[in-house]
Amino acid sequence: MTTKVALEQHVAAGSPELREVFGGVAAAAREIAKQIRLAGLSDALGAYGAVNVQGEQQQKLDVFANDVMIKWLGQAASVAACVSEEDEAPVVFANAGAKYIVIFDPLDGSSNIDVNVNVGTIFSVQELQGGDLDASILQQGTKQVAAGYVVYGPSTVMVMTTGTGVAAFTLDDNGEFIRSNDAMQMPEQGPYYSTNEANAASWPEAYREYLAMLLRGDLNGKTYSSRYIGSLVADFHRTLLKGGVFLYPPTDKAPKGKLRLLYEANPLAMLAEQANGAAVNGPERIMELQPEQIHQRTALIVGSKREVEALQKAVLEAR
Ligand code: P6P
Numbered sequence: 001m002t003t004k005v006a007l008e009q010h011v012a013a014g015s016p017e018l019r020e021v022f023g024g025v026a027a028a029a030r031e032i033a034k035q036i037r038l039a040g041l042s043d044a045l046g047a048y049g050a051v052n053v054q055g056e057q058q059q060k061l062d063v064f065a066n067d068v069m070i071k072w073l074g075q076a077a078s079v080a081a082c083v084s085e086e087d088e089a090p091v092v093f094a095n096a097g098a099k100y101i102v103i104f105d106p107l108d109g110s111s112n113i114d115v116n117v118n119v120g121t122i123f124s125v126q127e128l129q130g131g132d133l134d135a136s137i138l139q140q141g142t143k144q145v146a147a148g149y150v151v152y153g154p155s156t157v158m159v160m161t162t163g164t165g166v167a168a169f170t171l172d173d174n175g176e177f178i179r180s181n182d183a184m185q186m187p188e189q190g191p192y193y194s195t196n197e198a199n200a201a202s203w204p205e206a207y208r209e210y211l212a213m214l215l216r217g218d219l220n221g222k223t224y225s226s227r228y229i230g231s232l233v234a235d236f237h238r239t240l241l242k243g244g245v246f247l248y249p250p251t252d253k254a255p256k257g258k259l260r261l262l263y264e265a266n267p268l269a270m271l272a273e274q275a276n277g278a279a280v281n282g283p284e285r286i287m288e289l290q291p292e293q294i295h296q297r298t299a300l301i302v303g304s305k306r307e308v309e310a311l312q313k314a315v316l317e318a319r
Contacts (some may be wrong), residue, residue: 073093101136102125119151120233139262145296147266165182202251
């Protein structure tokens, strides 16, 4: 009988000061999971009728998830502020002595909910440095003290790291996140590539050549299958467990990439590296990029070391 380890116990064992942060995210995730599960029976689906700071149509569930994350994290005495994809500016709390900043996408992929496809909450935790909130938010990904996501699918699973490996916690019938996987490692080279090939014509040439190289089996003779869900957390979760590579290269529509550095690429990059994988924007390691503004976008190639390093090499050689 394996001993049941709850999320808060796991965090407290390694990083006790982060226990409240993860307790806040877990409480929010419980509410979000329930709202998503029953969305078809309420008026929770559909557009909220406003656009967010990205100029994107907000879904009602985006607003719900954002409100719930801010509610629970604001109650954690150690959280100084939140930064959300849904809000232009940080939300600052009056928690005296608080030192953590939680940066998140409250519900990524929400446009998939009405077709019952997995969606997720992605979060990154930075530490307040010298009382300078703006500078602390814009720290490089290497400075993250923790990162994780919650994937809402057939089961609700939180995957997290506090810098000493990656663990997964499944939400049980009592509303507890119970450890279901520990010391997670990405396979060295995987069977899948995951990308929206409809954009291939507008990628830089080196990315098309890279994909052709994979499909020829030129990378250690490996052959690949294509898997693309179009929901970042779901595509990343499969890549973490099964291996391979997820790519969102620069496109004509998004020359700097579509995904966001602070609350999508950086947390997933920390998880990938902690699981012996890698994450780049093409030429550079994601976690070494110096953020300039909260909602900046980046290209993201993340997954097993072999594929990501081969892509980085191809892009650097094409310069
Ligand atoms: P495309 C969902 O809208 C999202 O932000 C990510 O979850 C996902 O990886 C990406 O966009 C999909 O983008 O252009 O392939 O539809």
